[in-house]
Amino acid sequence: MEDTKQNRSELKDSLLGYFLADLILVERNPNNEVYQPPLPLKGELAWSIPSAYTAFNGDHFALVPLMRKYAISQGRLPLNPESIVGYRDSVLAYQSKSGVLLADIAALSRCDEMWIFSTALPALESVGSLAEGVAVELLFYLENRRRQGNESAVYWVDVNHLVADSVTPALAKLNFPVDLVRRVLSKDNPEVVSFVDRILGGSQALPRVAFCLHDPLDSKYADWLGAGAHLKGYVPLVPSKAIELGDGPTDLVLFLWLGLLRYADEVWSFPSVETRSLSRFQSFLGRIAIEHLGMVEIPQSWAEFDVPKIKYGDSWPLTARERRPVALVRGIQ
Known part of the structure; x- marks a missing residue:
């Protein structure tokens, strides 16, 4: 695509906006010839990428950029609660932990997969010790997918491996039946279960x-x-x-x-x-x-x-x- 000052002037565009548009609009075929694929095809390809909600304990806040990069390297579109919702902004706006979690879950409710970044072992016994926000997200995700008739896809990532140059993080897929997760949380964190039930029952609306x-x-x-x-x-x-x-x-x-x-x-x-x-x-x-x-x-x-x-x-x-x-x-x- 020809790039001239006249073109940019006609578009009343910033240089950065112009070049970024070219990057997403224009591609090259095997003969290195520039062409512009149909917009619907471009969109359908982008929307076919599975999304991963990257849940984590707040103590691992500093590793959020590494979580996004790792998800992208695994062929996923990452939806990270800090990168989207923003902890400080949501706290100032809602003034309650429940309000912040509802905003997080609004993002989670649209995701294909849930990834849990944790230092705990990827086992059912670890569910009861998850940070309360992650526990809420896990139970909501499993229940919501079941209600939608969709298969759940929960993955566990050792958060320590994100910062170890010599170790490639591994995705451990978990097959936790939702009823077992509910049973564990009902015993260890009953408030988590009641909160999720209020969301699923409609008394707590998602933004x-x-x-x-x-x-x-x-x-x-x-x-x-x-x-x-x-x-x-x-x-x-x-x-x-x-x-x-x-x-x-x-x-x-x-x-x-x-x-x-x-x-x-x-x-x-x-x-x-x-x-x-x-x-x-x-x-x-x-x-x-x-x-x-x-x-x-x-x-x-x-x-x-x-x-x-x-x-x-x-x-x-x-x-x-x-x-x-x-x-x-x-x-x-």
Whole structure:
């Protein structure tokens, strides 16, 4: 695909947004010729990648990036609760452990597989000693899959192997019957069982999930998107936070961003802060969501998310050179 300044100007696109769009839109055939595959085919391929919810004890928080990378290396699309829900943002928004867990489970409820990263042995006897959040997630996953008529796929990963250069982590598939897990937890953690039953019974509603579609250059505002979505009662699925560009080859990560669309209820689109329009990359993902997933795309205003450049206006920059772009940015609100 020809790349010229004129093309980029016509698109009113950021350089990064333009090149990332090319990476996901364009491929090369065996003869090294550039071609653009049909959008539905591109989407179907991305949505065929099995997803893995990566559950873990909070003490292993520092290993979250390694969990994502390992899942990707095993051919999975990772959905990590910290990378999507965000512990601090969800605590500040919901002010309760149950509220945080409901947000986590909203992501888990859409996953094909559940992976447990733990130092314990992969045995039924270990279930009773799992962190309470992981225990809730495990019982919910097993019960929810049974109710859906789907086979469960629970894997156990020794979290210590993630940091051992000489050891390749192994996936241990567990065949824990849901009734046995329920029995173990009823004995050791009855509150876990009652909480899951309230969710399954409908008395504890799960929040909806919003895919936050922004220009790649606006990734510096991703944390504000997450916090703002929680305050609106939504789980934020921000692609640049859910799967980071360093988690794998760039074209693969972009492909996984496309795959993430399948796990959202609606798409929130944010205009580029610099160009005041949707980037080519955003337009592509939005088109896929609307035309091929039947999703609703809802325009959003950065002003509602307390982004500092917009919230503080001319008082934010130090220099006159920066104040003019800020004035333009505030004009998009």
